[in-house]
Amino acid sequence: MALPRDLSIGFSPQEIQFLIENEPTRIMPRITTRKTKKQLAKDPGAQWSLITCDDSTVNNMVAMNSCEVTLWLALLLKQQGKCNVVVPSWLTLQQLEKYLDFELKNPSRFSNLPWNWLVVSSLLFARCSDDFQDPVHLLRSKVQDLREVRLGKVNKGLQYLNESHLQLENLSLMEINEMRPYACGIMDKLRTIHDSSNDTT
C-alpha cells in the first residue's frame, strides 16, 4: 500500500535515472557566477547554496571555462540555455564503433561501457542534441545496436542462473535492474528446489 508492488521488486527506470543524475558531468558554462566581494555584499541572494552537492563550483563558474557539476544541475542549466554539456568521450561514433566491435567479437563478454551509459546517452540525446559533434541520429542507432547486442547476451546468460551465486561484469545499472525480476524469481525458485531435494535425501 505504502509502496506499490512493482516498486518493491526493483527500481523503476525513473529511479535509476534519479540515481545517475547525481553523478558528476562536465559542462561549459555560458554565464559567469564568480563574484567579487563587493558584488556579494550588495546582493547576497544571488549566491548559490546547495545542500546535496558541492556549491563552490557553481559559485565559481566562469563563462567558457569547463567545470564539473552534477548531471541534474547540468541539464537544468542547459534547459535555461546557460551552458553546453561536454559530451563524454565514450559517446562518439568512433568509440561506440569500437564497443560494438568488441561486443560482436566476444559473444560471451560485455564491453566495459560506463555503468550509466544507457541513461546518460538517452538523457543527452533528448536534452542537448545540439552539443554533439557527430550527427545524433547515427549515434542513436549505434546505441540502439549496442543495446540489442547486449540484451541478447543477457538473455543468453540467463541459462547460467543457479541456486548459489553469479558474478556480473560490465553490466550497467539499467540492465541489471531490467533483469532483476526474472533473475531473482528464477534463483529463488532454484534455491527452493535445491533445498527440498536435500531434505528428502
Place this chain on the structure above:
Amino acid sequence: MSIDIDDILAELDRDTTAVEQNASSYPDQSDRTQGNDVSQIRPADKAVDPVAPTQFNKIDDYQKLITHWKNERMSPELLPYPHHLMTRTLIRIQERIELIETLSMGYLEDNQELTVDSKLPLLCMEAELERLKFLVRSFIRCRLSKIDKYSIYLRQQSELPNNAGLSRLDLLMSKEEVKYHMKHSDILLKLFNNAVLKHLPEELQAVNDTEGSISMIDEPDWNKTVFILVCGGVVDESGIDSKLTTDDDGKHCYSVIIEDLNEEIYLLIGAVYVIRYSVIRDLMTEGRVVLI
C-alpha cells in the same frame, strides 16, 4: 508463543479507546530511551552533537542517505533507522524551505530587478529541494510498507526476552514509525477479530499460529536473491580492512560461505554479484557491500 493474541484482542474489545492508550504508551517510552542518547550529548558538548547539520558534511550525508535508500529498497528485512542522519536531513530540508521562502519574498518586493538570471540560483535550489524530498519520501514509504508487511513478526521480535523489550524497536524504527506500527497493527487485529476470527472455533482464532505446515507469521525471506556491489573501503584504526583477503589471483576480496551448499565465494572489490541476502547481510550492515 511469546505474543498472545487473545490478550491483546480482549483488551481491545473492552473499550475502543484502549487502542489509543495502548499505542500512546509506547512512544512515551521510546521518547525516554531514545531521547537520552540524543539530548544528553546536545547541551554538554557542541562539537560532537550528532544531529547538528553544520557539524557534518552535507554531501557525505546525501550520499549516505542514497545508500540507505538503496539498501532499504532491496533488502527483504526492515533495516535500522538512521536516526541522526535523518534528523540532520530533516533539519536541512526545513531550513531550505525557509530560505527559499525568504528569497522569493525578497524578489517579489523589488521586482524592477527581476531577470531570469537572478532567478536561476533559486530555480536550482528548488529543484534540489524537490529531489531531496523525493528521496526522503520514498525511503519512508518503503519502510512503512515493510512495517505493515512484518507487523506481527516485529511485534513478536520486540517481545522476545533477550531483546529488553521496546529498546530494540527504538533502534529499528523512528518514534513516529513505532507509533504507527503499534497503532496500525492494533487496529488491524481488532478488525480481523471482529469481522472473522471471533466467529471461528477457539483453536483457530490465533493469527500467529506456527504449528501448521505454513507459519502464519510473515518473516522476512532471509535467503532472498539480491544484487550487490562490493565497494569495500571500510578500514579500522590501523588503516587495514580486517575482513579483506586475497583470492588465488592475488586480488582483494571478501570471502563468504554459503552454508547450505558448503560453498566458499570470493567477492571481488568493485564487482557486481547476484547472491542470497543472508550471506552478505553482515557485510552490508558494515557498509562493505551495497545493494543495488
